[in-house]
Amino acid sequence: MTKIPQFAVSTLSAIALAAMAASAANAASLEDIKKAGVIRIAVANEIPYGYVDPNGKALGAGPDVAKKLMETLGVGKIEWVTTNFSSLIPGLKADRFDMVAAEMAILPDRCKQVLFSEPNTSYGEGLLVAAGNPKDIHTYKDFASNPKLKVAIMAGADQLEMMQRLGVPDANVVTIASNADAISTVGTGRADAYAATSLTASGLAQQGKGVEVAAKFTDPVVDGKAVRSWGGFTFASGNEELRDAVNGALAEFKKTPEWNEIVTGYGFTEADVEGSKATDTAALCGGA
């Protein structure tokens, strides 16, 4: 009939321009961050690695150490972002935050997408089961040997690969979006266990009723090696400068008793602490 009303054109172009302006060009470098005085750090609400309490205070092995590191580096303020675990890496790539302090496991696949700091902590696997462990589950391989069992894992976590390598059918793997959903999922029997790191499982067992950590747990053996993970801080690809600065501060901080206190305070064992110094990121990314 007629041309597009003028006001509509201007409204839509204004929105389009705002869209372009709103998205930042590149990941902020250390200089930019120091100038702005604030760094955006993301966690995935996983106790005790990195989480936010209802008052907005960030806690966990990752955040507590990150706070100390930022002090050393001279960044005054931290803006904490909570997101799903599976959105941590996409969020870095889309510059929604500058750094991740969720003690993400340093894995070759992830190294291809993002940069990792040197390891901060190390941890083993564990299982959360219903109180009393009615199905008598003690290791990941139980799900391959007993096809009637269902195991829950978090979206984006590497337990999916572990399960597949151990021969657990995909139909028996329930993917949950958020860590704390595991309490309900396992407690109601929708899955027979939640496969996560040992500390995650013990954190959830303390937080919820009707669930407990599977006793006499043995680490899954994949490709002939017992699985142990190393967690570190994550940065967007290309942001080597920030990563190197954090590495420098981290190396210094790990020598202090304060670091030891923070980490063991969250439940990491001496073995975990020693283990965290056993290897470096280059080796982990190389797939060693």
Added chain:
Amino acid sequence: MHWTEYLPSLMQGAWVTVQLTLYSTLLGAAAAFVFGIGKLSRNWALRGVSIAYIEVFRGTSLLVQLFWLYFALPLAGNAIGIDLRLPPVLAGVLALGLNIGAYGAEVVRGAIQAVHSDQHEAARALNFTERQTLFRITIPQAIPEMMPSFGNLAVQNLKDTALVSLISLGDLTFRAEQIRNFTQESTTIYTMLLFMYFGMALVVTAIMRLLERFAGRWRVAGS
């Protein structure tokens, strides 16, 4: 925790929901008019774009559109070299607005076509240009026809805002989920959440009814 302790956080979330609803409804209204009228245009390019927009946004799921704008668009931008990383708020408003706009466009189109042809003949007899006819005769009479459906769409939009919690946007549902994750008190929280949305929906409905009555002044006598 007692349920009243949840209120401050939930109210913050509710404020975000209100803003999201407002902006996306405005965007949706704009899109509805542009593409609803565009679909009736004689210009084939404009008609094609309008039809494509309406079919795509009405024919696919809102959550798919939301995830696409949030997860896939940045990657598409990378491929062609422009930076298309949308902050969650923008992805949310865009998805909601464009989605509701597609439904709105059909409402607009229907209402405009429902304006009696006598009106167009009279306008032509009085030497009105096409543009004048559209803006001074057709649209004002079409608006009262659109209002009831727009009222439904506005409430639908409010309900749809809950989906943005899935891209970590801090709306009411997101806040509730955070609290629930920490305290595991599902019954209390979800009951509160349902009542809060119900309350907001009643307010939106009341506002839309007011607008309906206001627009009713444009009804032609006897129509």
Added chain:
Amino acid sequence: MLFGFEWDLSNPLAFAISILPILLIGMWVTIQATVVGFFVALVLGLIFAILKSAPSRFIAWPARLVTEFIRDTPLLVQLFFLYYVLPEYGIVLPAFMTGALALGLQYSAYTSEVYRAGIEAVGRDQHEAARALNLPSARTFTHIVVPQAIPRIVPAMGNYLVSIMKDVPVLSVVTVLEMLNVAKIIGDRTFNYLIPLSMVGGLYLIMTLVASAGVRLLDRYLPKQGLPLK
């Protein structure tokens, strides 16, 4: 890999082709959830419609309030409620059933209105004629009103079927492996969201067009005045 199908990351086209079977498995779940949800909406909607037209105010008003409440609250929140709260009272439904129930419940608020409108649209004169012929009310309902109401309500119900299909992705939040969830899992593992999500969008478009065409076809074959009784 997922569901036994490996994906091929060598180039975009190979990737798209390799994940198609995985997405189609998700699509099958989507279709099942749509059908079951629709069925629940039809049954619950009928119950609500009958309650809302009850002569007693003590039945009709609460029924109206409940359907209004369901209509005005988000599907996502209703789904969370059914999934997390019911178990606290001993009812643990599998994720798929919970999802289908939530879909059916949300849309029952709409289908109950369609039933009411369809039944009311059957003209006064039909009721008078039935009374003149001394037909008992139950018979009037099943043999006169219903056959004439059905052609009227089919298009609206068909539209709601398509709407339900578009709402199925919400079920992904309670671990149902429908199409969007499957695409997201692929994206989470490969970090390539663009191809899976775009394919899901395309598949949805196809499903919607097919379903809408089906509804239109059904509408055309139904006689407008009413279903013949013999």
